[in-house]
Amino acid sequence: MARWLLLISFFITGNVAAQVSISGKVLDNKKRPIRGASVNVKDSYDGATSDSTGNYVFRTSEKDSQLLVVKIMGYRTVETPVVIGSADIILDLIMKEEINELKAVVITAGTFEASDKKKVTVLDPIDIVTTASGNGDVTGALKTLPGAQQVGEKEGLFVRGGTAAETKTFIDGTLVNNFFYSSVPNISQRGRFSPFIFKGTVFSTGGCSALYGQALSSALILESIDLPEQTSANLSLSVIGVGGGYQHLAKNNKYSFGASYNYTDLRLAFAVIKQRQEYDKVPIYHSGDANFRIKTSKTGMLKYYGYFSTNQLKFYVNSLDTLGYKDGFAQQNFNMYHNLSWKENLGRKWKMQLGLSYTNNKDNIESGLYTQDKKEVLLQGLEFKDFKLDMTGNYFNTKLVLERKFGRLNTIRFGSEYNFSEDLTDYTSYNNQHFKQNIKENVNAFFTESDFYITNNIAAKVGARLEHSSFLDKFNFAPRISLAYKTGKYSQASLAYGIFYQNPESKYLTGTGFLNFSKATHYIAQYQKTGNGQTFRTEIFYKQYQDLLKTATGGNQQQSALNNTGYGDARGFEFFWRDKKTFKNLDYWISYSYLDTKRDYLNYPYAIQPDFAATHTASVVLKKFVSKWKTGFNAAYNFASGRPYFFIRNNPSTDKPEFMDQGKTPTYNNVSMSVNYIPSIGKQNAKTFVVYVLSVSNIFNINQIYGYQYSYNGYRKQATVPPSKMFVYIGAFFSFGVDRTEDAINNNL
Amino acid sequence: MKHVFLFMMSAFCIYSLTQAQNEKYIKAMEQKIAEIKEPMTADAWLANANGFEMIADVEKNQWLPYYYASYGHIMRGYMLSSGKQGDFSSITDPEADKAEALLAKAESLSKDNAEIFILKKMIATLRLSADPMNRWQTQLPLATEAITNAKKLDPENPRITLLEAQDKIFTPEEYGGSKTEGKKLLEDAIKKFETRKPESSIAPSWGLSQAKYFLQQASN
Numbered sequence: 001m002a003r004w005l006l007l008i009s010f011f012i013t014g015n016v017a018a019q020v021s022i023s024g025k026v027l028d029n030k031k032r033p034i035r036g037a038s039v040n041v042k043d044s045y046d047g048a049t050s051d052s053t054g055n056y057v058f059r060t061s062e063k064d065s066q067l068l069v070v071k072i073m074g075y076r077t078v079e080t081p082v083v084i085g086s087a088d089i090i091l092d093l094i095m096k097e098e099i100n101e102l103k104a105v106v107i108t109a110g111t112f113e114a115s116d117k118k119k120v121t122v123l124d125p126i127d128i129v130t131t132a133s134g135n136g137d138v139t140g141a142l143k144t145l146p147g148a149q150q151v152g153e154k155e156g157l158f159v160r161g162g163t164a165a166e167t168k169t170f171i172d173g174t175l176v177n178n179f180f181y182s183s184v185p186n187i188s189q190r191g192r193f194s195p196f197i198f199k200g201t202v203f204s205t206g207g208c209s210a211l212y213g214q215a216l217s218s219a220l221i222l223e224s225i226d227l228p229e230q231t232s233a234n235l236s237l238s239v240i241g242v243g244g245g246y247q248h249l250a251k252n253n254k255y256s257f258g259a260s261y262n263y264t265d266l267r268l269a270f271a272v273i274k275q276r277q278e279y280d281k282v283p284i285y286h287s288g289d290a291n292f293r294i295k296t297s298k299t300g301m302l303k304y305y306g307y308f309s310t311n312q313l314k315f316y317v318n319s320l321d322t323l324g325y326k327d328g329f330a331q332q333n334f335n336m337y338h339n340l341s342w343k344e345n346l347g348r349k350w351k352m353q354l355g356l357s358y359t360n361n362k363d364n365i366e367s368g369l370y371t372q373d374k375k376e377v378l379l380q381g382l383e384f385k386d387f388k389l390d391m392t393g394n395y396f397n398t399k400l401v402l403e404r405k406f407g408r409l410n411t412i413r414f415g416s417e418y419n420f421s422e423d424l425t426d427y428t429s430y431n432n433q434h435f436k437q438n439i440k441e442n443v444n445a446f447f448t449e450s451d452f453y454i455t456n457n458i459a460a461k462v463g464a465r466l467e468h469s470s471f472l473d474k475f476n477f478a479p480r481i482s483l484a485y486k487t488g489k490y491s492q493a494s495l496a497y498g499i500f501y502q503n504p505e506s507k508y509l510t511g512t513g514f515l516n517f518s519k520a521t522h523y524i525a526q527y528q529k530t531g532n533g534q535t536f537r538t539e540i541f542y543k544q545y546q547d548l549l550k551t552a553t554g555g556n557q558q559q560s561a562l563n564n565t566g567y568g569d570a571r572g573f574e575f576f577w578r579d580k581k582t583f584k585n586l587d588y589w590i591s592y593s594y595l596d597t598k599r600d601y602l603n604y605p606y607a608i609q610p611d612f613a614a615t616h617t618a619s620v621v622l623k624k625f626v627s628k629w630k631t632g633f634n635a636a637y638n639f640a641s642g643r644p645y646f647f648i649r650n651n652p653s654t655d656k657p658e659f660m661d662q663g664k665t666p667t668y669n670n671v672s673m674s675v676n677y678i679p680s681i682g683k684q685n686a687k688t689f690v691v692y693v694l695s696v697s698n699i700f701n702i703n704q705i706y707g708y709q710y711s712y713n714g715y716r717k718q719a720t721v722p723p724s725k726m727f728v729y730i731g732a733f734f735s736f737g738v739d740r741t742e743d744a745i746n747n748n749l
Numbered sequence: 750m751k752h753v754f755l756f757m758m759s760a761f762c763i764y765s766l767t768q769a770q771n772e773k774y775i776k777a778m779e780q781k782i783a784e785i786k787e788p789m790t791a792d793a794w795l796a797n798a799n800g801f802e803m804i805a806d807v808e809k810n811q812w813l814p815y816y817y818a819s820y821g822h823i824m825r826g827y828m829l830s831s832g833k834q835g836d837f838s839s840i841t842d843p844e845a846d847k848a849e850a851l852l853a854k855a856e857s858l859s860k861d862n863a864e865i866f867i868l869k870k871m872i873a874t875l876r877l878s879a880d881p882m883n884r885w886q887t888q889l890p891l892a893t894e895a896i897t898n899a900k901k902l903d904p905e906n907p908r909i910t911l912l913e914a915q916d917k918i919f920t921p922e923e924y925g926g927s928k929t930e931g932k933k934l935l936e937d938a939i940k941k942f943e944t945r946k947p948e949s950s951i952a953p954s955w956g957l958s959q960a961k962y963f964l965q966q967a968s969n
Contacts, residue, residue: 038799045777047803049796073843124883229890533836580836628923
């Protein structure tokens with residue numbers, strides 16, 4: 001009993017017992033002071049925060065064996081046993097940095113990222129649509145980044161001396177075929193997908209992860225949006241068409257679905273802005289999409305996106321092959337794309353990502369020679385101009401990635417990918433002869449990749465990819481390694497090495513031959529400094545091409561695969577500078593690329609600088625938002641030095657290809673601007689949200705020459721220029737938010 | 750008999766212990782709360798927030814220590830952002846993240862609490878101010894939702910009026926801001942502060958001095 005009373009009195013009076021002072025320094029493992037760490041006796045209120053020199057001091061009335069806890073964000077919490085007697089305690093506490101995402105170095109060699117994950121991303125998602133020369137196209141803004149060429153006569157991303165076919169696009173992990181609308185001679189086509197369906201963009205200009213294959217030069221990795229923020233309807237009106245859509249978000253925020261439809265008709269625009277091509281059928285596009293997204297768990301998400309489009313056009317241009325006649329080109333395209341992806345946290349540090357995609361694409365092309373009054377004619381020696389080409393492609397891609405985390409950031413990923421493609425072509429010659437072919441290909445791949453964080457300052461990504469192609473009946477093995485080292489609080493250096501394989505393009509295949517994969521080896525070194533609204537980045541690279549495809553010129557002027565004896569290389573350096581800080585409300589970036597590349601491929605007589613590669617490329621992009629006017633002003637200047645052009649003919653005596661004519665285009669200059677007026681910005685509770693857009697490309701009407709095209713015999717040439725010098729786009733986008741504030745409140749109460 | 754006595758003694762013992770602990774808790778909280786009534790530097794806010802977190806680590810069933818720790822990180826975020834230009838999210842986001850984590854703990858202990866929604870609003874505003882161009886679409890609705898919820902739960906809370914006043918004053922006029930309306934709201938907030946009695950000595954009561962300060966600033 002007496003013991004009990006004693007105990008009680010001890011507890012009640014415990015507070016007034018003599019206090020002891022505990023003090024010391026909080027230091028990191030390099031003995032540098034840590035400021036702002038909290039130090040206290042565990043399970044007591046007694047503690048303090050370390051000051052700018054790492055010193056802490058506090059008094060405690062706790063007694064005997066205790067634990068001293070020191071913690072601060074970014075460091076591992078340390079518990080040190082102390083015995084508190086009657087004497088003051090002086091104790092230095094050493095903390096180890098925690099490997100965490102905020103502080104750790106990021107492997108960035110060769111990649112540009114636009115996402116809302118703040119760290120070291122170079123672009124914001126909104127940049128994709130607010131870059132003046134981008135024309136609202138997904139790849140438009142990327143062409144202002146170092147590494148990409150200003151090729152205007154063909155669609156696609158030409159990266160570091162690579163062709164557009166060497167860049168592959170992935171949506172939610174799976175390969176997308178026909179990312180762009182089908183090619184039309186000398187007119188660059190837009191991407192099919194609206195930039196607004198993506199929340200993240202990774203543009204790899206080299207050294208890409210082992211998760212992605214069949215791309216010699218570059219990968220464009222797009223991530224679609226998750227659940228929308230609210231239920232909404234939208235409408236767009238512009239000089240080139242109308243569109244509308246609806247997105248429904250379930251009240252419990254667990255799933256959403258939606259659909260949209262777009263009609264594009266260029267008649268009005270082409271009536272006002274004269275085109276070089278004389279249209280018989282002005283391009284008209286119908287496209288629609290539908291989606292659903294389901295939250296399968298706290299972090300799991302199942303997403304479906306389906307798309308179809310159909311379009312047609314027919315135009316004439318003056319024929320180069322025979323003066324006084326016209327070349328006619330007609331095209332019909334149908335495209336369907338489905339993408340299903342599922343991300344799930346499997347627990348116990350395991351994650352899974354599964355993707356499936358299917359594309360069906362049909363192109364019907366008719367080419368012919370016409371008289372001035374547009375009567376189709378057949379001229380002797382020019383029969384090859386009269387043909388029909390019907391192409392059907394079926395593409396299926398599936399990929400499974402499993403991921404296991406070790407510790408905070410160390411990760412191992414592995415999985416497999418299967419790609420099926422079937423290209424059916426039916427070529428009908430002038431005399432109604434059919435040449436049919438069906439090329440089927442199955443590519444199976446296995447890959448593995450690990451991220452190792454040795455400390456917050458050093459990280460490595462080591463991966464490899466094994467592929468088998470049924471068409472080539474061959475295997476390839478592609479190792480890839482990247483290293484990153486943090487050189488300062490805001491700066492880091494990276495190195496990357498990797499081997500990349502790609503099948504020959506199906507358009508050159510005429511059946512089975514003894515062909516092989518083409519191969520590229522990348523070496524990249526990068527230095528990047530990011531912080532306080534400024535980014536500086538520089539890269540040097542060397543890329544070696546081996547086993548490039550060589551072709552022979554057929555009777556119908558088509559190139560067909562011969563062997564894999566082609567080769568080439570590309571080397572260069574690049575700079576990127578972005579600054580959001582120096583000038584108030586002005587955001588700008590400057591990029592410059594130097595490229596020295598030569599290759600011997602297709603029917604090239606020997607290795608030369610290819611016609612899609614300029615030595616110097618530069619862009620300046622400006623963005624200014626004037627709050628007072630609720631208006632964003634965007635301008636961009638793109639520059640490229642002259643590109644080579646040439647005509648290759650088969651020497652009649654040796655039957656070997658040779659250059660008949662060669663030259664270099666003048667430099668390319670383009671100034672674009674766009675204005676976005678957003679009257680409803682900042683209005684809380686605004687139910688309607690409107691954006692008005694005006695954009696003008698080549699605002700100074702500068703002559704732009706992309707290259708030269710030749711008559712079939714090489715005797716005549718003509719500059720390849722844009723369909724119109726300037727293009728003006730005016731549009732309005734309306735979004736009608738269905739106000740769900742009430743729901744939100746009711747659900748929360 | 751002896752057993753009854755022992756039982757009673759132990760009950761008393763536990764009671765006094767809890768009582769003592771409770772008194773100690775209140776006293777510690779009062780001491781920390783007194784600090785935030787005075788103007789503080791960013792570092793002082795961190796020390797204050799750390800202090801509350803130490804209390805929270807012991808009193809795991811009390812929402813207030815978490816609440817005040819969260820508030821401290823929010824205020825530190827605001828202090829760190831003052832005078833910064835351009836995108837300063839790398840400086841303020843860690844504070845917002847920490848504040849959010851602490852606030853989530855507070856919310857798990859006290860649901861449907863207007864004071865917690867008020868801090869949620871402040872976190873959204875802190876994130877928004879770091880990079881308004883890229884964030885208004887995501888953070889503005891969050892801020893609006895939080896303040897609407899707070900209002901629904903406690904319409905007369907002067908801190909809601911204070912935040913609304915700040916929004917009015919610091920939003921450019923073309924986006925619906927207004928100095929005069931803001932001043933009116935501040936006067937209204939001050940009135941509400943003066944009539945409102947905090948539920949206890951440690952219940953949230955901050956804001957009066959801020960309201961007075963902003964009113965003085967706005968009047969100059």
